[in-house]
Amino acid sequence: MGYPHKTHPRETxxxxxxxxxxxxxxxxxxxxxxxxxxxEQALAMTPAQIVDIVKASGLRGRGGAGFPTGMKWSFMKPGxxxxxxLCCNADESEPGTFKDRxxxxxxxxxxxxxxxxxxxxxxxxxxxxxIRGEFTECIDWMEKAVAEAYAAGIIGNNAxxxxxRIDVHVHKGAGAYICGEETALMESLEGKRGNPRIKPPFPAxxxxxxxxxxxxxxxTLVAVPHILMNGPEWYKAMSLSxxxxxxxxxxxxxxxxxxxxxxxxxxxxxxxxxxxxxxxxPQPGRKFKAVIPGGASVPIQTMEEAEATMMxxxxxxxxxxxxxxxxxxxxxxQQNMPxxxxxxxxxxxxxxxxxxxxxxxxTAWTTKIxxxxxxxxxxxxxxxxxxxxxxxxxxxxxxxxxDSCAAPVVSGLQKFRHEFEALITGKRSSMSTGAxxxxxSSQLSAAASTGLSV
Amino acid sequence: MTAPLVNLTIExxxxxxxxxxxxxxxxxxxxxxxxxxxxxxxxxxxxxxRMCLVDVEKAPKLMPSCATAVAEGQVVHVHNDKSLEARKGxxxxxxxxxxxxxxxCDQSGECELQDYTFQEGRQDSRYREPKRFNPVEDxxxxxxxxxxxxxxxxxxxxxxxxxxxxxxxxxxxxxxRAVITTAPDAGLxxxxxxxxxxxxxxxxxxxxxxLNKARAWELDRSASVCTGCSQGCxxxxxTRDNAVVRLKPRANExxxxxxxxxxGRLNYRWLNRQDRCAVPMANGAPAEWSTAIAxxxxxxxxxxxxxxxxxxxxxxxFFLLKRIVGKTGGSVKFDVxxxxxxxxxxVEDLALRADRVANATGAEAFGAARTEQPYAxxxxxxxxxxxxxxxxxVPSTALNAASAVIFIGTADPSGLSKLTAAFPIANVxxxxxxxxxxxxxxxxxxxxxxxxxxxxxAWFALxxxxxxxxxxxxxxxxxxxxxxxxTSTPAFDxxxxxxLGLKGTPLAGSMAGxxx
Numbered sequence: 001m002g003y004p005h006k007t008h009p010r011e012t013x014x015x016x017x018x019x020x021x022x023x024x025x026x027x028x029x030x031x032x033x034x035x036x037x038x039x040e041q042a043l044a045m046t047p048a049q050i051v052d053i054v055k056a057s058g059l060r061g062r063g064g065a066g067f068p069t070g071m072k073w074s075f076m077k078p079g080x081x082x083x084x085x086l087c088c089n090a091d092e093s094e095p096g097t098f099k100d101r102x103x104x105x106x107x108x109x110x111x112x113x114x115x116x117x118x119x120x121x122x123x124x125x126x127x128x129x130x131i132r133g134e135f136t137e138c139i140d141w142m143e144k145a146v147a148e149a150y151a152a153g154i155i156g157n158n159a160x161x162x163x164x165r166i167d168v169h170v171h172k173g174a175g176a177y178i179c180g181e182e183t184a185l186m187e188s189l190e191g192k193r194g195n196p197r198i199k200p201p202f203p204a205x206x207x208x209x210x211x212x213x214x215x216x217x218x219x220t221l222v223a224v225p226h227i228l229m230n231g232p233e234w235y236k237a238m239s240l241s242x243x244x245x246x247x248x249x250x251x252x253x254x255x256x257x258x259x260x261x262x263x264x265x266x267x268x269x270x271x272x273x274x275x276x277x278x279x280x281x282p283q284p285g286r287k288f289k290a291v292i293p294g295g296a297s298v299p300i301q302t303m304e305e306a307e308a309t310m311m312x313x314x315x316x317x318x319x320x321x322x323x324x325x326x327x328x329x330x331x332x333x334q335q336n337m338p339x340x341x342x343x344x345x346x347x348x349x350x351x352x353x354x355x356x357x358x359x360x361x362x363t364a365w366t367t368k369i370x371x372x373x374x375x376x377x378x379x380x381x382x383x384x385x386x387x388x389x390x391x392x393x394x395x396x397x398x399x400x401x402x403d404s405c406a407a408p409v410v411s412g413l414q415k416f417r418h419e420f421e422a423l424i425t426g427k428r429s430s431m432s433t434g435a436x437x438x439x440x441s442s443q444l445s446a447a448a449s450t451g452l453s454v
Numbered sequence: 455m456t457a458p459l460v461n462l463t464i465e466x467x468x469x470x471x472x473x474x475x476x477x478x479x480x481x482x483x484x485x486x487x488x489x490x491x492x493x494x495x496x497x498x499x500x501x502x503x504r505m506c507l508v509d510v511e512k513a514p515k516l517m518p519s520c521a522t523a524v525a526e527g528q529v530v531h532v533h534n535d536k537s538l539e540a541r542k543g544x545x546x547x548x549x550x551x552x553x554x555x556x557x558x559c560d561q562s563g564e565c566e567l568q569d570y571t572f573q574e575g576r577q578d579s580r581y582r583e584p585k586r587f588n589p590v591e592d593x594x595x596x597x598x599x600x601x602x603x604x605x606x607x608x609x610x611x612x613x614x615x616x617x618x619x620x621x622x623x624x625x626x627x628x629x630x631r632a633v634i635t636t637a638p639d640a641g642l643x644x645x646x647x648x649x650x651x652x653x654x655x656x657x658x659x660x661x662x663x664x665l666n667k668a669r670a671w672e673l674d675r676s677a678s679v680c681t682g683c684s685q686g687c688x689x690x691x692x693t694r695d696n697a698v699v700r701l702k703p704r705a706n707e708x709x710x711x712x713x714x715x716x717x718g719r720l721n722y723r724w725l726n727r728q729d730r731c732a733v734p735m736a737n738g739a740p741a742e743w744s745t746a747i748a749x750x751x752x753x754x755x756x757x758x759x760x761x762x763x764x765x766x767x768x769x770x771x772f773f774l775l776k777r778i779v780g781k782t783g784g785s786v787k788f789d790v791x792x793x794x795x796x797x798x799x800x801v802e803d804l805a806l807r808a809d810r811v812a813n814a815t816g817a818e819a820f821g822a823a824r825t826e827q828p829y830a831x832x833x834x835x836x837x838x839x840x841x842x843x844x845x846x847x848v849p850s851t852a853l854n855a856a857s858a859v860i861f862i863g864t865a866d867p868s869g870l871s872k873l874t875a876a877f878p879i880a881n882v883x884x885x886x887x888x889x890x891x892x893x894x895x896x897x898x899x900x901x902x903x904x905x906x907x908x909x910x911x912a913w914f915a916l917x918x919x920x921x922x923x924x925x926x927x928x929x930x931x932x933x934x935x936x937x938x939x940x941t942s943t944p945a946f947d948x949x950x951x952x953x954l955g956l957k958g959t960p961l962a963g964s965m966a967g968x969x970x
Contacts, residue, residue: 176628178628193624193625198499198501198518198521349629349630350629351628351629352628352629352630353628353629354606354625354627354628354629354630354631354632355500355502355606355608356502356503356504357502357503357504357505357544357547357548357605357606358504358543358544358547360547360606360629360630360632361547361548361550361551361630362547363629363630364629364630365547365550365581365583368583369582369583372582372583381580385580392540392543392546392547395515395516396504396507396515396516396540396543397504398501398502
């Protein structure tokens with residue numbers, strides 16, 4: 001990690017090696033650390049060779065879906081006579097996730113380099129870095145880095161003197177979570193309302209401006225220079241559990257934990273060690289109760305499940321959840337799960353674009369029911385309604401925001417049903433909550449009774 | 455070039471449709487209606503209402519049938535439990551914030567939300583929370599927006615964006631706060647904007663003109679053709695208690711797609727006018743039909759007829775006028791009032807035309823002369839025959855020159871001088887007939903209401919006059935006359951009311967529907 005804590009000995013700092021070093025933000029500082037050598041090497045290769053190396057490395061998308069990056073790049077047909085585009089998804093808005101922010105904050109040139117290599121590999125001359133609007137600091141650093149790279153001739157009409165054109169543009173989002181969905185991001189880049197598109201057609205066929213487009217997460221792109229410099233075998237060897245999950249991955253940790261922050265580990269690391277050793281375990285006098293391991297969209301794990309998990313794409317699935325974006329949210333025994341889940345649902349209701357019926361109405365209804373339960377006005381029928389509603393919201397919409405809202409509700413109800421029931425029956429003593437909740441739930445109750453969704 | 459056919463099975467029925475067809479459209483060919491809201495054949499696919507989700511065998515999840523192309527060997531289930539449950543879920547969600555104010559909603563009775571909820575929705579709601587509320591908004595033009603009833607299908611937004619090409623509507627806000635909004639300082643004042651009211655599947659967009667005027671189930675509906683201009687948009691005339699209360703477009707891909715302009719739509723009050731010519735007249739006094747016809751024949755005896763006709767009259771009328779002047783000598787003239795042309799940019803060859811009459815093409819096909827001055831050249835002694843023109847618009851010079859005036863029309867003629875005979879006739883919604891649009895498409899209109907008093911269809915009155923003038927003919931219906939004109943006019947050769955159907959046929963050699 002490197003910032004604000006020192007790198008833990010059990011971390012594998014590759015992407016995060018230079019976090020905390022202000023000098024690494026400048027072009028000179030970055031070059032001193034070996035920057036842009038991979039781009040130089042890449043521009044001497046053919047795009048197909050780069051795609052093959054990335055394929056061989058086993059790199060998978062770090063944004064959440066975990067799609068093999070080399071395969072994604074190979075969908076871009078060279079010589080089809082159309083302009084190709086690379087989009088870098090830097091609209092990091094998944095609750096609990098803040099890894100891309102740190103990458104852009106400390107090593108902006110790493111992303112410029114990753115974008116340039118990615119663009120060249122897919123036959124694109126233009127790359128857009130779509131940054132979440134609230135990330136003002138990242139936007140500043142990225143704009144500075146891009147300007148420096150242009151001035152130094154690293155990118156532009158004659159990238160590194162090779163005669164190849166690679167343009168990189170920084171685009172500021174307007175702060176909508178849904179614009180992190182790849183097709184909504186493209187709509188937004190085109191200047192339209194950020195609504196997800198129906199797929200097919202997939203972006204590789206018709207993406208940005210209806211042209212073949214590849215979209216990659218920040219962390220995915222910054223991993224590519226390291227793969228080119230060290231070879232695919234080096235990257236592939238970094239795998240502790242499943243051979244299908246290779247390389248290092250940044251995990252953002254927040255919630256009730258001693259040392260929140262970003263941690264970079266090799267995939268397959270034991271989650272138990274991660275939580276108790278790297279992150280320092282629970283705060284004094286507390287016990288962990290539950291974990292959301294991959295950003296707010298993935299199912300909640302109990303500690304039993306979490307402690308049995310190996311931290312890779314397959315390992316999380318085996319324990320009933322997903323790796324997602326790597327945003328680890330930890331709840332300890334002082335937390336009231338229904339209240340936490342209600343807060344998550346409210347987030348999704350607020351961020352739903354409102355296109356699809358199930359999502360527009362379902363996320364809002366789910367939130368209202370949950371907030372009513374938290375306010376002590378719930379009934380047992382509400383729990384059944386929540387589950388049926390969640391079923392109705394899963395797998396039926398254009399994008400997965402609706403599914404994401406349903407996931408913590410379903411897993412929360414499966415795993416922490418007694419906490420919901422305690423709220424319904426009014427047996428507050430059985431809950432691990434005190435006066436604080438009562439005060440807040442009365443606020444929620446006031447909001448619910450006036451019909452305001454805050 | 456036609457696309458190759460794809461074979462699939464929908465609800466157990468084998469279907470063959472061109473490649474690229476959506477499952478929803480393919481199902482229509484098999485007689486299966488897949489319930490839907492946001493899909494409309496005249497608009498780009500949005501795929502947002504999620505009502506048309508169907509179970510396609512081997513697909514991992516339910517597929518939106520509006521946005522999924524057919525594939526060889528597909529097996530589609532529209533009414534199995536999985537699809538039904540999904541639709542039930544959508545209906546429940548659409549209703550949780552819906553005011554359920556059907557008793558006071560104009561759309562009631564023709565509302566797709568109502569229909570599908572009755573068909574397959576839940577009987578009760580599990581929603582216990584306060585409903586969302588937004589005030590009614592005036593969208594300008596003839597359109598009122600009731601956001602509480604809106605299901606955000608975005609048909610109106612897509613119509614203004616992609617068909618009208620004037621993107622004044624948009625979805626504002628997001629999530630469950632989403633509403634349809636107009637652009638700042640803009641409203642639905644465009645010439646075709648009111649089509650959003652028809653497109654709206656629920657009672658969210660209402661016509662101010664029709665507001666609270668009638669319930670949908672009280673209306674009688676007849677297929678007709680708009681006479682507002684020479685485009686000949688296919689319409690439905692809706693009447694209640696023998697009065698026209700609303701005009702709506704009727705789909706015809708070759709003429710008006712699914713649309714009609716606001717000017718045509720709102721110009722119907724003249725069809726209900728009360729200052730009608732309701733009884734025949736002879737020599738200035740009310741008379742029997744036979745007396746009036748005899749008076750007209752007497753006036754025409756040995757005289758030339760100078761006929762001025764309204765060019766929105768039917769082909770049958772112009773055919774009979776041609777025969778009448780064939781007997782008496784003289785000519786048939788008409789003028790064409792002009793107005794501003796207003797195209798609907800998203801549909802090829804569709805516009806409110808500058809020629810604000812419906813049948814100039816047909817009139818010319820039967821030898822009538824188009825002129826700006828139809829009353830010029832009335833020679834002394836001519837009989838001036840006025841066919842459905844406004845009496846007040848007839849210049850006194852023409853009346854003075856004429857030896858007699860025969861009035862065949864809908865308006866009260868009592869102010870006309872030298873009025874020898876007056877025949878009360880039915881207007882366009884009170885009779886049957888055909889019109890020929892500017893591209894030469896011959897289209898039928900059907901009677902929608904009863905004519906007042908002793909008024910008869912114009913073809914009926916003119917046929918009587920023609921027979922009284924010595925023609926050997928026996929016309930009992932408008933279709934008899936059409937059959938006679940089809941036999942004697944090469945451009946109409948082979949046509950009959952049956953062959954025209956309700957979508958019309960182009961004249962031989964005409965360019966009707968070119969490029970469609």
